[in-house]
Amino acid sequence: MADALRSPDQPPAPILRSDYRAPDWRVSEIALGFDLDPARTVVRAKLHVTRNGGHGRPLRLDGDGLQPLSVGIDGVASSNDRWRMDGDALVIDLDGDAHVVDTEVAIAPERNTQLMGLYASGGNLCTQCEAEGFRRITFFPDRPDVLARYSVRMTADKARFPVLLANGDPIAHGDLEDGRHWAEWHDPFPKPSYLFALVAGDLVANRATFVTGSGREVQLAIWVREKDLAKTDHALDALKTSMAWDERVYGREYDLDVFNIVAVDDFNFGAMENKGLNIFNSRYILADPDTATDHDYDAVAAVVAHEYFHNWSGNRVTCRDWFQLSLKEGFTVFRDQGFSADQGSAAVKRIEDVRSLRAAQFPEDAGPLAHPIRPDSYLEISNFYTATIYNKGAEVVRMLHTMLGPQRFRAGTDLYFDRFDGTAATCEDFVASMEEANGVDLAQFRLWYAQAGTPRVTATLEHEPGGGTATLHLAQMVPPTPGQPDKQPMVLPLKLRLFGGNTGRPLGDEQLVLLSDAEATLRFEAVTERPVLSINRGFSAPVIVDTNRTPADLAFLSAHDDDPFARYEAMQQLMLDTLVASVASGRGDHGAVVDAVRETLRNPELDRAFVAEAVLLPSDNFIGDQLPIVDPDAIFRAREALRRDIGRALERDWRQAYEDTRGGAFEYSPEAKGKRRLKTVALGYLAASGAPDIGELAFAQFEHADNMTDRQGALMTLVNGPWDQRVAALDIFYNRYRDNPLVLDKWFSTQALSTRDDTPERVVELAGHRDFTLANPNRARALVGAFGVNQRAFHAADGRGYRFFVQQLIALDRLNPQTAAKMMPPLGRWRRFDPARQQAMRAALEQILASPGLSKDMLEQVSKSLA
């Protein structure tokens, strides 16, 4: 926007959803020419533009930091009587309804530290255009509802950049004099500018062929630097599996002759779905047993699937404007979650997804940055790639799936894809497709798109033993959020079932209750024994549920509920209630939790991955979220005391579980992963028990592990504890992996997440380490980002955690505002703490706000947090 003209004391104006207007000019075709060079790349663009409607407004092309070297109109070089700069935008007066506009600019990829637009990573050149990076490459109406056909011609030094890739299909290539060469690509599908991509580099490919359902042969390639080639098989397998899955589950086929993926080390997010040329953060491509954990393997498959699925949900059907971001992101996350659930244990996948929703999205929805999944305004769109848009957005799509059932949901997505193929759509279009395909009314359901805040449900079950009936009172409340003081009741699909508290028998079938009023009462007949309520089974609605269940009821459900998620949830609730009580009183009664953990651990029928999830205590942060005022030290003490008691009381069981899960060469299968997961959890509880041999046991695991899951699990235990072996293990790990940036990130983050008392000092020291740099987003997140979520260390009473954090954020903001602004939220939660911490956190926020040259990204996050 006109940022260059903004005076420092004039705040930038927010963009409003209600201001949407169709584009004044459309672009049917664009031909781009790149003379690639890291120091100076010349970009020539030829745009075929047509007037949209009967207005007389000029053509306005977005730019960001660009100066035109030349402008041509209909083939004639134009002096600047026909065009002018308005801030960063190029404005051209055009008489007719169709013209050809040529522009030429020069950019410097090697100086691009924001990693938006065209930039250098590891000696190669690549692009990132979502959301508004294309305007850093060339002048263009850089908005998602302008869809054009792209042709790209690149020239570059052949020795340095032997591989030249762009969107679509390769057309031609050849050699030039002076050691340069060229390549041309053409993408037949009209697309918005945010999906543009090119890559120039010294890369090699892992290749495969995929034949689609209708017989189209697609050449797949994953491009990396030579040293990484051996780590790409897992991603390639995941790609093939995703392509088949999308055909089977959604009826969606791939549509080009080639599908390329490139991995780069410097990337602001996880990956990007550019048409036919996905660009990935290398952490979501590279995996082998020695360097990637099981969690990394799963994340690689999930992100490969996510980006691939965007080919339909995002690319073939794109977003009309950025307020509709959840249209593609919420839906695509829901799709990738379904894919992952089908690859292993669906129950464990659901538990993991809810865990991350609660860790990232619930706090967002309860804090100063809360926004609906379809926001109404923003200053900087990069700040809206949030857990709300992605993860809550996926929950909203999931509720539609739950209410309609798989077949009707599929009828809705078929209609949506058919009707909006090749267009830029809205969230409304998606919901209306679901309605129309199924003859249902989703009027009230639309509130999920408009209202922020996590609804709270109160469920009170009463039993009248004499009459054999039970009554369930349900009430909902949607809390106020910034800008939305009053809320309306929403449609909450709640799966529930009653169980007999004596016999453990289900009392009737599972029901899907749609709670759409503020209150409702349900009656159950023939309830001959005391009923126990299982509610929000499978986490059917993304809400917080308060019930009148006793610890005994929760323990009972944790052992007998037939819904694995509800079983996990009952155990979590029991743990949480116990911890909250002991934070308040300073001492806890741990008996019920210990018994419930024992029962789960000893149940041979449960899969090991499920057991590992079920016996884990809620995080410090999540415990804090339940309390009116967060006392990080008291929470830590309460949690450690419970860990110690579970560790001690069940020491023999943990040793047994540990032994049972050992042995066997590395294998990547759901069963083997479950065992490794439980092994690390058992080791953690043994460490908490205070047993004297754990340093040795963990060190032995560390040294003899044949895979990163076991090695990092052992390292984590050592790094959280008092043992001497900690220092040796860190050294060995460092020396072994010093040349592998992704593994070195683990070395940094494991220490930043440590529960040891000296973590704040250690983190400051690590920021001075020769391998630390803010220039690489993964590294910045591994140290500074991880530290921000280490509740106790970050909130150290003397405020040094905040001081360190602020210093890093300010420095990072100068290099890479997007990444800096994304790491800021822990500081914005100041209202949740005691007065001393509140004051220190506010002072830290004000210091950021006062720092010269603050980005719009950071300005938005910080000023909203202070408001």
Ligand code: 0A1
């Ligand atoms: N659309 C991508 C996420 C993404 C967004 C912005 C980026 O800019 C740095 C990069 C990636 C996805 O959902 O995977």
Ligand code: ZN
């Ligand atoms: Zn996405």
